[in-house]
Amino acid sequence: MSGGSGFYMSERLATHPREFLIQYGEDTISLWVYIWTLTHGGRRSLPDEYRIQMTSVPSPLSINQNGHTVLLGYHAENNMFAGFDIEKHRIFTAGSPSVQIGIEAIYTAIDDGLAFSRKDNQEIAVGIRPDQFLNYVFNAASLHRHGGDISTYTLLLKAAQLEEIRPQEMVTLAQERQKIVESVSRYARESRFRQQVMEAYGNRCAVMRAQLNLVDAAHIVPVKAQGTDDVSNGIALSPTIHRAYDNSLIYLDTRYYMRLNEQKVDELKSQRLDDGLDGLRGHLNSQIHLPANRAQWPNPELIGMANKFRRIQGYY
Numbered sequence: 001m002s003g004g005s006g007f008y009m010s011e012r013l014a015t016h017p018r019e020f021l022i023q024y025g026e027d028t029i030s031l032w033v034y035i036w037t038l039t040h041g042g043r044r045s046l047p048d049e050y051r052i053q054m055t056s057v058p059s060p061l062s063i064n065q066n067g068h069t070v071l072l073g074y075h076a077e078n079n080m081f082a083g084f085d086i087e088k089h090r091i092f093t094a095g096s097p098s099v100q101i102g103i104e105a106i107y108t109a110i111d112d113g114l115a116f117s118r119k120d121n122q123e124i125a126v127g128i129r130p131d132q133f134l135n136y137v138f139n140a141a142s143l144h145r146h147g148g149d150i151s152t153y154t155l156l157l158k159a160a161q162l163e164e165i166r167p168q169e170m171v172t173l174a175q176e177r178q179k180i181v182e183s184v185s186r187y188a189r190e191s192r193f194r195q196q197v198m199e200a201y202g203n204r205c206a207v208m209r210a211q212l213n214l215v216d217a218a219h220i221v222p223v224k225a226q227g228t229d230d231v232s233n234g235i236a237l238s239p240t241i242h243r244a245y246d247n248s249l250i251y252l253d254t255r256y257y258m259r260l261n262e263q264k265v266d267e268l269k270s271q272r273l274d275d276g277l278d279g280l281r282g283h284l285n286s287q288i289h290l291p292a293n294r295a296q297w298p299n300p301e302l303i304g305m306a307n308k309f310r311r312i313q314g315y316y
Contacts, residue, residue: 004134006031016057017069024134030067031137038073038082041100050075050082050106051098054089059097061090068137072128073101080106083126083136085144101125112160113191114184122148124156131194135187142180152177159185162192193217193229200291201236207250207258208238209289216242220252220298221306232299235288248310250284254300258284261312 004024010017017032034057041049052073063069063086071089073082082101089099101117102125108115109127114136117125124147128136136143146152152173158165159181170178197217204211218237221227235252237245244250249264260281268274290297307315 017062017064022134022137030064032062032064032067032069033072034061034070034086035072035074038075038101038106041098048103049100050103051100052082052084054092054097054099059090059092059094061086063090068140070137070140071099073099075106078106078110079130080109081128081130081133081136082106083128083140083143085123085125086140087144088123099125101127108160112162113188114160116147116153116156116160118148118150118153122150124148124153129191132187132191135183139180139183142176143184146174146177146180149177152181155181156184160188162188189229193219193231193234196231196296197234197236200231200234200293200296201289202292204236204289205238205241206235206288206290207241207283210238214238218242218245220302221309222246225305225309227302227306230299231291231296233302235298241283244280248312250280251307251310251312252288252298252303253307254303256287256290256298258286258288260284261310263313 004022007021007023009019009021017034020031020033022029022031034054036052036054038050038052041051043049050073061071069086071084071086073084075082082105084099084101089097100119105115105117105125105127109129113129113132115127117127119125124144126136126143147156155165155169155173165181165185170181173181194217198215201215202211203213203215205215215236215238218235219227220233220235227233241250247264248261250258251261252258260277265274265277268277304315
């Protein structure tokens with residue numbers, strides 16, 4: 001789930017809000033979720049309108065004071081989510097209150113990760129692919145607060161679809177709105193990069209050759225060193241191998257062999273932290289698992305640049 005793991009904390013399944021603890025990197029985050037099935041709105045005049053009906057909950061909806069709260073719909077047919085503005089809908093009248101989204105946002109998000117639907121009242125709803133779920137959670141408040149503005153909304157659409165945004169388009173936005181457009185653009189690039197690398201490597205670690213849904217898309221030349229999001233600058237690695245690569249304990253050579261960096265090995269030995277090296281070495285010194293399409297293989301020039309950046313002996 002977007003690079004994190006979740007723990008269900010509520011005592012019952014059929015309850016609102018559903019409470020989760022999310023482990024994301026080194027952070028533990030409290031998340032409350034209100035969620036209903038997304039169904040057709042029922043109006044022939046609006047064939048693309050889908051909605052949630054907020055039954056079985058009192059108004060106002062409780063808000064998590066120590067974390068995040070989101071209001072969601074779930075589209076079972078496509079295994080997709082819709083995100084709604086909880087601040088606009090936490091207070092409602094009795095009956096069967098509903099919140100709507102254009103179904104096109106769900107279909108577009110299947111490809112783009114996030115997609116947006118804007119209503120006449122400047123409210124936006126968000127289509128969410130599961131791998132972008134936490135990205136939405138962390139940015140939901142800003143997205144719904146600022147995304148309804150037509151200028152911001154237009155740039156959000158471009159950002160989600162990886163279209164070029166010119167500097168002069170951004171300067172007219174307030175700083176908070178610029179930040180949310182930049183965030184969506186960054187998440188869209190990361191998502192597209194991961195998808196392309198995972199597809200190229202068959203969701204398989206290039207070194208361990210295991211899948212198990214435990215594989216990262218790693219950059220060969222890091223982003224901080226102006227590395228691109230082209231698939232030829234990517235490699236699929238299991239998390240432990242990814243950390244070893246990012247910390248220069250191992251490196252890829254231009255013959256596509258993964259090697260131990262003996263300088264780092266000496267450092268670990270001097271610190272008496274070398275236990276396990278023999279096991280790691282057993283997976284190295286052979287050609288990695290490579291994409292079926294040779295055009296997607298790691299670019300040798302980028303491999304050389306990455307090894308120079310990481311100060312690998314023989315490359316600088």
